[in-house]
Amino acid sequence: MKSRLRENLRAYGFLAPALLLLGVFVVYPIVGTIIISLETQSGLGLGNYLEVLSEKSPSKALVIPGNLGGPPPWGALVHNMVWILVHVPLTTFLGLMLAYMLIHVYGRSLVKSIVFLSMIIPMVVGGLIIRFIFDSQVGVIPRIFDTLGVESLARTWTAYPETSLASLILGSVWLWLGFSLTIHSAAVDSVPRSLIEAARIDGASEWQIFRRVIAPAVWPATLTVMVMTLLWDLKIFDIVYAATQGGPGGSSTVLAYVMWLYFARALDYGRAAATAVILTILTLAAASYMIRRSLRG
Amino acid sequence: MPRPRLRPAVVVSNLLAWSVAAVWLLPFIGLFMTSTRPFEEVVIRGWWSPWGNYTIRNYIEVLANPQYDLAGGFRNSLIVAIPSTLAPLLVAAMAAYAFARFSFVMRNLLFVLILVVMAIPQQTMVIPLFFLLKDLGLLDKLLGVILIHSSWGIAWIAFFMRNYFTMLPSEVEEAARVDGASYPTIxxxxxxxxxxxxxxxxxxxxFTWVWADFFFALIFLYSPENMVITQKVVAIKGQYQIDWGLLSAGSILAMIPPILLYAALQKYYLRGMVGWATGKG
Amino acid sequence: MASVRLEGVVKRFGRATAVNRVTLEVGDGEFFVLLGPSGCGKTTTLRLIAGLEYPDEGRILMDGEDVTYKEPKERNVAMVFQNYALYPNMTVYDNIAFPLNVRRKEIGLTREEIREKVLEVARMLQIEELLDRKPGQLSGGQQQRVALARALVRRPRVWLMDEPLSNLDALLRVAMRAELKRLQKELGITTVYVTHDQAEAMGLADRIAVMNRGKVVQVGTPREVFHEPSHIFVATFLGSPPMNILECTIEPRGGGGVVKCPGIERPLQWSPGGVERIYLGVRPEFIRVERSPGPGRWEATVEVVEPLGTEAVVTLTIGGAIVKAKVLDEGYRPGETVYLELDWSRVQAFDPETGRAIGELARTLRGLAG
Structure with a gap:
């Protein structure tokens, strides 16, 4: 029908510049990467993936089964998973608790702004700051352990395989808590104050109010925070590059960093692409929840 | 009448929240103190000691010394970040308007595409882009990076603006249509x-994200005169010995623009962050 | 100025049919009101005329020209929205000038001429001192005037109004109603006006189209739709309180017949073929309540009295049915026994199956009056 055609033309008129840019600079490269990842000397195949997955050198390996019992390196994929397992619950819970506590806090918007500050600085600077606070010469944390007499933690954390990954993960809590707090805080603010007051009049303790009233009410926000934090942990690159360069001895590599090593250091585009696709599959699996929710909304 | 008793929950909440705030602020203070002191003093006394000499030598050094050239990086970052903010804003808002107000073929498919692009890591795009920019003669050019940032930003801004547009009352636009305005005018x-x-x-x-970007810059810009600030700051670090005075001064310079922007637009900033994550403007 | 014609217009939203085969003719300079309960399709009909929606079937003509699929801007119509829909980022002046500014080149107006026109309507609507303000700084009544000014400034072919007075408070609403009527008559602009408020419709309209469930049930002057409802829906939608509907039968008796209603019986000179069920409609205004019995009066009991000042609405039970009467307030008490007298010259008859008015039967019933 005439009016339908007209509406389509109009819509695509508005969409045209976006589709052009997305097509050339986003969709085409994504498809290209998939194709490159499948190209081997003997035609299309999964060779690159097998090579990437079975890579042995600590700086590029995705999994190092022999090391899993001891200290890192465990392989980039394992590092990402450990990162997620520690960082997601810690950041989510801390942000939620803090958001609830802020109801009572004087100067709450200042507290929020301070915690959010680490979200707005460039992530490479965040990585440098992690390097800074864990540095034996100038950093606070080694000094504290020095005073406590804990020798093994009184040195530059990023320089030793036992501590480098841990310092990055702890630092990422510092970097990312602002996100969890902001999203949770917006959700807590939209819980009607009367609900909290009713629970208080009914004799609920603060913990019970948190557990029974606030946490269920903000659950959608909590889910959002968990998924977005997980995605961030999967894609992490800048702070690793700035703080440890994946070292020492591959003890703090991550998938995105390995991809960069293949691409920029080894100039092995097939394996770089295969690593990128593995990373993408993990990301989309995690994001599918958000995508489905957005389509329903 | 007795004063109302302070409830323990209130006391504990204030103590804990402010402790977190103090811990979170501490690295910034450390960085700032280190950047304004001669490095030898920092090493000997620690940056937390307020006694000793203060200096802006570190700042002058990283800005002006051609070896570091943060002034150049700063300039390049602005040249990249400003158009990479404005261009996708307009282009994505147009697309978002189509999603919010018109029905058209492949509407759901294109919307899924936008959501998928939002989730995809940058690593998935850079290899073909590297060769595309090379063919276009845009490798190691700021314009190339601007095009990539602009395209990359379209997805999330379109998603965000679509959600905002759908909440606007459509009567005002209908009034304009009846008043004789064309769609571009409306x-x-x-x-x-x-x-x-x-x-x-x-x-x-x-703006904050483009300013903060490191990965795209690392791949697509390699001449010292074309590098952006994030690359320049990381380059101060050197291979073995770190001069924390210079590095902290550089770090502080690199975070000034986003922090100023945040201070000026705090309300919008938080709203944008919530909107990006949850889709609710 | 123009005439508007809708021919068999159908509009569906998914499975629901919002407008179902509507055919209407609005004359040049006429004030035409679409009246009906919410969801009856009146607003959709208006939006179809505006070009904000396109029909699935049928045609829309203006001055004989087919505009069915034309864009709103090609129709030269103006519309006033329920929530006014002023442009929040523009001043009052820019709001009013907007319809002229966007087609300045087409109509060939200079900025100065636009200014004159804006000032002229602003004067007409007494909003000259508001021209520099933004809509957010105006009261509801002022916003209303700006919306009217914006719709007036370019002398459209047709004025379309979607419940424009419903967001105003009661006093202002009545005042604006009178002003609207005056403006429309002075300027002679063809107007299609949507409302669910029957008092507004009665007061404003030259003709009313009563709509229900997507269909036009009746078109007529306010007098016609009030006194000669073509359907039981119109009878019970209009009037306050609405028309009483009594379930009655007509039966043969002797040489003639009789109409039997709850508690009321009335002989007929005409003989029906058999027993027929009918709905008898009587407006509360046409029922008299007496305190003494007499011929043609029927016993009833007062249940509720709602005083309205000089008048009162008395709810009565008669033969198990409930009837409302609007009478002078004579201090009736609940429980009191009274005697009703119907004004048979004003009764209506409806088919219980279709709800349609049965004109002939009504005339027969009335013919016996006196």
Whole structure:
């Protein structure tokens, strides 16, 4: 029908510049990467993936089964998973608790702004700051352990395989808590104050109010925070590059960093692409929840 | 009458929240103190000791010394970040308007595409882009990076603006249609002015992200005179010995623009962050 | 100025049919009101005329020209919205000038001429001192005037109004109603006006189209739709309180017949073929309540009295049915026994199956009056 055609033309008129840019600079490269990842000397195949997955050198390996019992390196994929397992619950819970506590806090918007500050600085600077606070010469944390007499933690954390990954993960809590707090805080603010007051009049303790009233009410926000934090942990690159360069001895590599090593250091585009696709599959699996929710909304 | 008793929950909440705030602020203070002191003093006394000499030598050194050239990086970052904020804002708002107001073929498919692009890591794009920019003669050129940032930003801004537009009352636009306005006129003169809060939020976040970008710059810009600030700051670090005085001064310079923007547009900033994550403007 | 014609217009939203085969003719300079309960399709009909929606079937003509699929801007119509839909980022002046500014080149107006026109309507609507303000700084009544000014400034072919007075408080609403009527008559602009408020419709309209469930049930002057409802829906939608509907039968008796209603019986000179069920409609205004019995009066009991000042609405039970009467307030008490007298010259008859008015039967019933 005439009016339908007209509406389509109009819509695509508005969409045209976006589709052009997305097509050339986003969709085409994504498809290209998939194709490159499948190209081997003997035609299309999964060779690159097998090579990437079975890579042995600590700086590029995705999994190092022999090391899993001891200290890192465990392989980039394992590092990402450990990162997620520690960082997601810690950041989510801390942000939620803090958001609830802020109801009572004087100067709450200042507290929020301070915690959010680490979200707005460039992530490479965040990585440098992690390097800074864990540095034996100038950093606070080694000094504290020095005073406590804990020798093994009184040195530059990023320089030793036992501590480098841990310092990055702890630092990422510092970097990312602002996100969890902001999203949770917006959700807590939209819980009607009367609900909290009713629970208080009914004799609920603060913990019970948190557990029974606030946490269920903000659950959608909590889910959002968990998924977005997980995605961030999967894609992490800048702070690793700035703080440890994946070292020492591959003890703090991550998938995105390995991809960069293949691409920029080894100039092995097939394996770089295969690593990128593995990373993408993990990301989309995690994001599918958000995508489905957005389509329903 | 007795004063109302302070409830323990209130006391504990204040103590804990402010402790967190103090711990979170501490690295910034450390960085600032280190950047304003001669490095030898920092090493000997620690940056937390307020006694000793203060200096801006570190700042002058990283800005002016051609070896570090943060002034150049700063300039390049601005040249990249400003168009990479404004261009996708307009292009994505147009697309978002189509999603919010028109029905068209492949609407759901294209919307899924936008959501997928939002989730995809940058690593998935750079290899073909590297060769594409090379063919276009845009490798190691700021324009190349601008094009990539602009395209990359379209997805999330379109998602964010679509959600905002769907919440706007459609009567105002209908009134304009009856009054004889064309769709481009309605979009430019009615819809965009009504969307300034959302546009400001999107602009604040997009600028911050482009400013903060390191990965694209690392891949596509390699001549020292074309590097952006994030590359320049990391380059101060050196291979073995770290001069924390210089590095902290550089770090502080690199975070000034986003922090200023945040201070000026705090409300929009937080709104944009919530909107990006949850889709609610 | 123009005439508007809708021919068999159908509009569906998914499975629901919002407008179902509507055919209407609005004359040049006429004040035409679409009246009906919410969801009856009146607003959709208006939006179809505006060009904000396109029909699935049928045609829309203006001055004989087919505009069915034309864009709103090609129709030269103006519309006033329920929530006014002023442009929040523009001043009052720019709001009013907007319809002229966007087609300045087409109509060939200079900025100065636009200014004159804006000032002229602003004067007409007494909003000259508001021209520099933004809509957010105006009261509801002022916003209303700006919306009217914006719709007036370019002398459209047709004025379309979607419940424009419903967001105003009661006093202002009545005042604006009178002003609207005056403006429309002075300027002679063809107007299609949507409302669910029957008092507004009665007061404003030259003709009313009563709509229900997507269909036009009746078109007529306010007098016609009030006194000669073509359907039981119109009878019970209009009037306050609405028309009483009594379930009655007509039966043969002797040489003639009789109409039997709850508690009321009335002989007929005409003989029906058999027993027929009918709905008898009587407006509360046409029922008299007496305190003494007499011929043609029927016993009833007062249940509720709602005083309205000089008048009162008395709810009565008669033969198990409930009837409302609007009478002078004579201090009736609940429980009191009274005697009703119907004004048979004003009764209506409806088919219980279709709800349609049965004109002939009504005339027969009335013919016996006196």
């Amino acid at each position: 979009f430019l003169r009615i819809v965009l002015p009504m969307s300034i809060p959302a546009l400001a939020a999107a602009a604040a976040i997009q």
